[in-house]
Structures are given as C-alpha cells and as structure tokens.
Amino acid sequence: MFPIIKSLIDTDAYKLFMQQAVYHLYPDTVITAEFRCRNNENLGEYVNLIIEQINFLADVHLNEEEYHYLLSLNIFNDEYLTWLKSFRFNPNQIKIANQGGKLILTISGKWVEAILWEVPLLAIISEVAHKAVQTINQNDIILIAKDKLINNLNELVDESTKENIPLTDFQLIEFGTRRRYSFEVQNTIIETLKEFEIENSPNFFSGTSNLFFAFKHNLNAVGTQAHEWFQAHQQLAPSLETSQQFALSQWLKIYPTQLPIALTDCINMDAFLRDFDANFASQFQGLRHDSGDPITWGEKALAHYQQLSINAQNKKLVFSDNLDLTKALSIYRHFLGRIQTSFGIGTRLTCNIPTIKPHNIVIKLTTCNGKPVAKISDEPGKIMCNDTNYIKKLADAFNINV
Numbered sequence: 001m002f003p004i005i006k007s008l009i010d011t012d013a014y015k016l017f018m019q020q021a022v023y024h025l026y027p028d029t030v031i032t033a034e035f036r037c038r039n040n041e042n043l044g045e046y047v048n049l050i051i052e053q054i055n056f057l058a059d060v061h062l063n064e065e066e067y068h069y070l071l072s073l074n075i076f077n078d079e080y081l082t083w084l085k086s087f088r089f090n091p092n093q094i095k096i097a098n099q100g101g102k103l104i105l106t107i108s109g110k111w112v113e114a115i116l117w118e119v120p121l122l123a124i125i126s127e128v129a130h131k132a133v134q135t136i137n138q139n140d141i142i143l144i145a146k147d148k149l150i151n152n153l154n155e156l157v158d159e160s161t162k163e164n165i166p167l168t169d170f171q172l173i174e175f176g177t178r179r180r181y182s183f184e185v186q187n188t189i190i191e192t193l194k195e196f197e198i199e200n201s202p203n204f205f206s207g208t209s210n211l212f213f214a215f216k217h218n219l220n221a222v223g224t225q226a227h228e229w230f231q232a233h234q235q236l237a238p239s240l241e242t243s244q245q246f247a248l249s250q251w252l253k254i255y256p257t258q259l260p261i262a263l264t265d266c267i268n269m270d271a272f273l274r275d276f277d278a279n280f281a282s283q284f285q286g287l288r289h290d291s292g293d294p295i296t297w298g299e300k301a302l303a304h305y306q307q308l309s310i311n312a313q314n315k316k317l318v319f320s321d322n323l324d325l326t327k328a329l330s331i332y333r334h335f336l337g338r339i340q341t342s343f344g345i346g347t348r349l350t351c352n353i354p355t356i357k358p359h360n361i362v363i364k365l366t367t368c369n370g371k372p373v374a375k376i377s378d379e380p381g382k383i384m385c386n387d388t389n390y391i392k393k394l395a396d397a398f399n400i401n402v
Helices: 013-025 044-057 064-072 078-086 118-132 138-162 183-195 211-217 227-236 243-254 269-275 278-283 294-307 325-335 388-397
Strands: 030-037 094-099 102-110 172-174 205-208 261-263 286-289 316-319 340-345 361-368
Touching (some): 013 078, 013 227, 013 243, 030 118, 030 227, 044 094, 044 102, 064 078, 102 118, 118 361, 172 183, 227 261, 227 361, 325 340
Parallel strands (some): 172 340, 261 286, 286 316
Antiparallel strands (some): 030 361
16 A cells, blocks of 8 residues: 655644644643544454554655745744654554454654644544445546535535525635545545635635645645643643633744634633633634534624623634534524634535545544543533543533533
8 A cells, every 4th residue: 555644744734833832832741642433433444554554654754845835834933843854753652453343543652743643643544444445436536526515515606695695705614634535535625626716705715724735735724723732731731720721821822923713612612711811812813613503602702702892703713513515604694794704624525425424533632741631522422531530620620510
C-alpha cells in the first residue's frame, strides 16, 4: 500500500494553531489520548494496514514550500516553524491492537509532539477501512461523490429560492479531513465547491480546515482550538473551577486577535457562558457549536451577548456538529439578520456517498500530566473520560448534572 498521508500539513489547521501555543506555553506537558468508534464497528481487523500507514508517517516532514506557505499566513512565528521543520512523527508514541475485532489505539507523549497524531490517524483509519471493502472503482467513487455534492448544492439553491432566503451571507467551510472517504475524494469535493457559483453569494465557499488543500487551492485555512485545549487546562490551570477562563486567557496570549472563535462545549454551553464574561466576549469574535441542539445553543449565545450589551450583529456563530447542507440552511434561516453565521461541514461532504456508511470515529485526550481530563459536552453520548469519579468532580466544579 502507498502512503495515505504525504504532507505534514494534510491536517486540520487548528492542530498546528494549538501546537504552536503548546510549543510556547507547555513544551514539557505530557498527555495521553484514546481512539473511540462511537458506532462500535469492528475496525480492529484493519490493524496491520493501519500500522503500515503509521510507519509511513515517520518519513513525513515539513518541506520548504510548506514552511513558506505557513509563514505567509501571519499566524505562525519563525521560531515555531523552524522547530516544526525538524519535527518527525514517532510511531513509538502509538499503542495499537485488535481486541476482539475492536480497534484499540492510545497516543502517549509530550503534548507538543503527540498533538499532531489525531487528524492523520483518523484519516488513515477511515480511508483504510473504506477501501478494504470497496467494490466500486476508485474513479467511479470520486464521480459519485462529486455528482452527489452538485445535486445537494443545487437543492440548496432551489430551496433558498423557493423560501426566499437570500444566500448572500451563507458561508460554507469544508471540515472533512478526519472522516473522509479518501484523500482523492476530499480533493474533488473541494475542487467542486470552489467551482460552484451562486449568484450574489461571493463568499459561499469560505475555506477549508485542511492546511494542505488551503495551500493547494488558494483557500482560506480556517480553525481555532479543539476540545483538547480546554481538557488539558483542567490540569494546567490554577484550579478546576477556573480552567475554562485560564484556557481562554492562555489562548489570547498567543493569539490576541488572529484566531478569535471560542469552542463552547468541553463542559457545556451554560458552564461556558458563566465563564465567558464581557472581557472575553469583547475579545473573541464569536463561538463554535459542536454538540447539542444548534438553535437552543445559538439562542443562548444571543441572549448572553444581549445581557452583556454587546451588538450580536458584530459577532459570529460557527456551527460544526454533524451538519449537512439542508440542516445548515435551516440554521442560517433562523439566525439570518440577527448574528453572523458560518457552517463547517465535514463527513456529509467528504464521505457523502450512497451505500457508504461513514465511520463515527474520534480521538480525545484522557490524561494530562498523568491526571484525568474529560469532555462532557452538550450531548450525553459525547462524554469521554476513563474516570467516573473525575467526571463527577468536574460536574461539581461547574455545577452541572451528568
């Protein structure tokens, strides 16, 4: 088999954004992270193919062209990028096994190094598993995915016209690296989105979370931070109760203006808003939704801005939880004219192929410096922690029920 991941920047932008922050703030912090398949599929049978791809990653490095591209974004500093040129994946940080058909995978190491494993590993697992059972020619798969997308885009335009919903401010971001059918399918999806034109909607396709494709196709690279940023700070902050505020403050130390969207659901939206005071709300441009009912969440955000006497029309809500174009249009219509919105769509773009079932796979932090961390979120099924006592401790600290 040939390497699936050929570029260090074939990954989500927020991984490098977070890695730079970790490089400057927490170079010696150690973490563990674990793989989960939420729909309980038997992915363990592909363990040998996955190991082969993990070993290929040891040869991947940042080349000069990619270095200069990252530098041109005016987000990364030269000290970090010079270090990144020397970075190499260390397969010894991965423990992987087939346990009764289930894939068991753990990442352990310094956070500044281990942080880059998540996205390529998930992309590898997804592509290996899909291609292992593929019965259709690869070129036909790509054409099917492209045709499906074009049909969905045309349906979006037709529905917006029918309901008299102007798409002038609709912003779509491609978020599909982690659960893509394949690298080739993702590339075709991005090419198709870039070519698709909607009248009076020049910013319809607003970019991609994947740095390689942003570079290749001259697109905006979009992202901020992930759950692991807030999870790690549960053990890095002066106290558990202040961990979210500390995580936000530390983020602003590194990115005072460049990456101004905050993720809200490591604990849950109510707990986040209690910590998201007027100072943070004025410094961050907006918020990202990743679990729970999007309308309820957005209304809570609007009410919070109103309570703080902040004009919500100057803020943005980024929706990124299990979206397709139909769901995105419904959310867009609900909030139109009240607050800016954008929609990060992943699996429903890069693995939206008839008869193909996407893999619901994640990798999340489980410890930081040897102590437990957790993600609770606004959706019970997304709780991730190996220590039930710690979940209770976290819930008590933020006065929530789990």
